[in-house]
Amino acid sequence: MNAYLAILKRDLILANRNRSALFNPLLFFALLATLFTVATSASTEMLSEISSGIIWVGALLASLLSIDNLFRSDYEDGSLEQWLLSPNKPTFMVLMKVLSHWLVSGLPIILITPLLAVILHFPMTGLNVLVLSLLIGTPVLSLVGAIGLALTLGLRKSGMLLPLLVLPFYIPVLIFANNAVLISASGGDASAQLTMLLAMLVLALTLTPITVVYCLKLSLG
Amino acid sequence: MLRFLHQFASPPTFYRRSAQLLPWLAVSTLLLILFGLYQGLWLAPPDYQQGDSYRIMFIHVPAAWMSLFIYMVMAFSAAVVLIWRIKLAGDFVIASAPVGASFTFLALITGAIWGKPMWGTWWVWDARLTSELILLFIYMGIIALNNAIEDKQLAAKAVGVFVLVGVVNIPIIHFSVEWWSTLHQGPTVTKLDGPSIHQSMLIPLLAMALAFKLFYFLVAIMRVQNRILSDEQNKTWLKRLLIQ
Numbered sequence: 001m002n003a004y005l006a007i008l009k010r011d012l013i014l015a016n017r018n019r020s021a022l023f024n025p026l027l028f029f030a031l032l033a034t035l036f037t038v039a040t041s042a043s044t045e046m047l048s049e050i051s052s053g054i055i056w057v058g059a060l061l062a063s064l065l066s067i068d069n070l071f072r073s074d075y076e077d078g079s080l081e082q083w084l085l086s087p088n089k090p091t092f093m094v095l096m097k098v099l100s101h102w103l104v105s106g107l108p109i110i111l112i113t114p115l116l117a118v119i120l121h122f123p124m125t126g127l128n129v130l131v132l133s134l135l136i137g138t139p140v141l142s143l144v145g146a147i148g149l150a151l152t153l154g155l156r157k158s159g160m161l162l163p164l165l166v167l168p169f170y171i172p173v174l175i176f177a178n179n180a181v182l183i184s185a186s187g188g189d190a191s192a193q194l195t196m197l198l199a200m201l202v203l204a205l206t207l208t209p210i211t212v213v214y215c216l217k218l219s220l221g
Numbered sequence: 222m223l224r225f226l227h228q229f230a231s232p233p234t235f236y237r238r239s240a241q242l243l244p245w246l247a248v249s250t251l252l253l254i255l256f257g258l259y260q261g262l263w264l265a266p267p268d269y270q271q272g273d274s275y276r277i278m279f280i281h282v283p284a285a286w287m288s289l290f291i292y293m294v295m296a297f298s299a300a301v302v303l304i305w306r307i308k309l310a311g312d313f314v315i316a317s318a319p320v321g322a323s324f325t326f327l328a329l330i331t332g333a334i335w336g337k338p339m340w341g342t343w344w345v346w347d348a349r350l351t352s353e354l355i356l357l358f359i360y361m362g363i364i365a366l367n368n369a370i371e372d373k374q375l376a377a378k379a380v381g382v383f384v385l386v387g388v389v390n391i392p393i394i395h396f397s398v399e400w401w402s403t404l405h406q407g408p409t410v411t412k413l414d415g416p417s418i419h420q421s422m423l424i425p426l427l428a429m430a431l432a433f434k435l436f437y438f439l440v441a442i443m444r445v446q447n448r449i450l451s452d453e454q455n456k457t458w459l460k461r462l463l464i465q
Contacts, residue, residue: 165362172397
C-alpha cells in the first residue's frame with residue numbers, strides 16, 4: 001500500500017514544484033469558454049441553453065490535452081519500466097497515476113466551474129448537478145484517456161492520433177452528463193442520469209487499469 | 222480441430238487454400254449481386270408510400286448490417302490475436318478495417334440520399350445515424366492507429382486492444398445515443414419500421430446482404446494475401462510458389 005501512496009505523493013510533489021503548469025488547464029478552460037461566446041451571438045438565452053455543453057466540452061478537452069503528463073515523463077526517464085518490473089500490482093499503480101492526474105488537472109477545473117457558470121449565464125438551479133456530473137464524469141475521461149495514451153506512448157508523432165482514438169469513447173459520458181444538467185436546470189430529477197454516470201465510472205475503474213497495463217507493456221516492448 | 226486451425230493459419234497454407242477459394246467467391250458474389258439487383262430493381266413492386274425511391278434500401282440496409290458485422294468479425298479476430306497470438310488473425314483485422322469503414326460510409330451516404338426525398342433533409346441527428354457516424358470515426362481511428370505504428374506485429378496487437386475497447390463501448394454508445402436523441406428530438410422522425418416486409422422485397426434484400434458478406438470476405442482475403450506477399454517476400458515457399 002505504501003508503494004502506491006508513494007507514487008501519489010511523488011506526483012503531487014512534482015506538480016506542486018511546477019505550479020505554473022497547474023494553471024495551464026484552467027487558463028485553457030477559461031479561454032475556450034470565451035472563444036465560444038465570442039464565436040456566437042452571446043445572447044443570454046442562447047448561452048443559458050448551451051453553457052453546460054461549453055463547460056463540459058471545455059473540461060473534456062482540457063483533460064485530453066493534459067493527459068500526456070500522465071505517463072510521458074515516466075516513460076522517457078524509465079521509471080515506468082521499473083514500476084512494471086517491481087513486485088507491486090501494476091493495475092493499482094495505474095489507478096494511482098490516474099488519480100494524481102485527476103487531482104492535478106481535473107479537480108481544479110471543477111473548482112472554477114461555478115465561476116464560469118456565472119459568466120456563461122448558466123441557470124443556477126442546475127449548478128449542483130453540473131458540478132456533481134463533472135465530479136463523476138471527469139475521472140472516466142481520465143481513465144479512458146489513459147488507454148489512448150498508453151497505446152500511443154511509443155510513437156514519435158502521436159499528437160493528433162490520441163484525440164482521434166479517444167474522443168468517440170467520450171461521447172456516452174458527455175451525453176449522460178449533459179442530459180443530467182439540462183434536466184436539473186429545468187427543475188427535473190436527474191438521479192437516473194447521474195446513476196448511469198456512476199455505473200460508467202465503476203466500469204471504467206474496473207476494466208481500464210487492466211487494459212492500460214497491457215498497452216503499456218506493448219509500448220515498452 | 223485446433224490443430225487444423227493452426228495449420229490453416231500458417232501463411233503458406235492460407236495463401237494456397239485461399240487462392241483456390243477466391244474464384245468461387247468472386248463468381249458467387251457477382252451472381253448474387255446481379256440476382257439481388259434484378260429482383261430488387263425490376264421485379265419487386267414499388268412501395269405504396271415511397272414509390273420507387275425505397276429501392277435504395279437494397280444497398281443501404283445491407284451496408285448498414287455489414288458495418289456492424291465486420292466490426293464483430295474484427296473483434297473476434299482481435300481476441301484471437303491477443304489470446305493465441307496467431308499472426309494471420311491480426312492481418313485479417315487490419316485488412317477488414319478499410320472494408321468496414323467503406324460499408325459504414327456507404328450506409329451513411331445512401332441514407333442521406335434516401336433521407337432527402339423521404340424526410341426532406343440530408344441529415345438528421347437521429348439515434349441510428351449518430352451511432353453509425355461514431356462507428357465510422359472508430360473505424361477511422363483503427364486505420365490511423367495501424368498506420369502510425371511501424372512495427373507490424375506491434376501494430377496488430379495495439380489495433381487488437383483498440384478494437385476490443387471499441388466492442389465494450391459500442392453498445393454503451395448506441396444506448397446513450399438512443400437515450401439522447403429520444404429526449405432531445407421534438408418532432409418525431411418518420412422512420413421506416415413499417416409492418417413486416419413483403420416477400421418480394423425480402424428476397425432481394427437477403428440476397429444483397431449475403432452478396433455483401435461474400436464480397437467482404439473476398440476483398441478481405443485478397444488484402445490479407447497482399448500483406449502476406451509483402452511480409453514474406455524473402456521466404457523460400459513464396460519464391461517457389463511464384464516461380465511455378
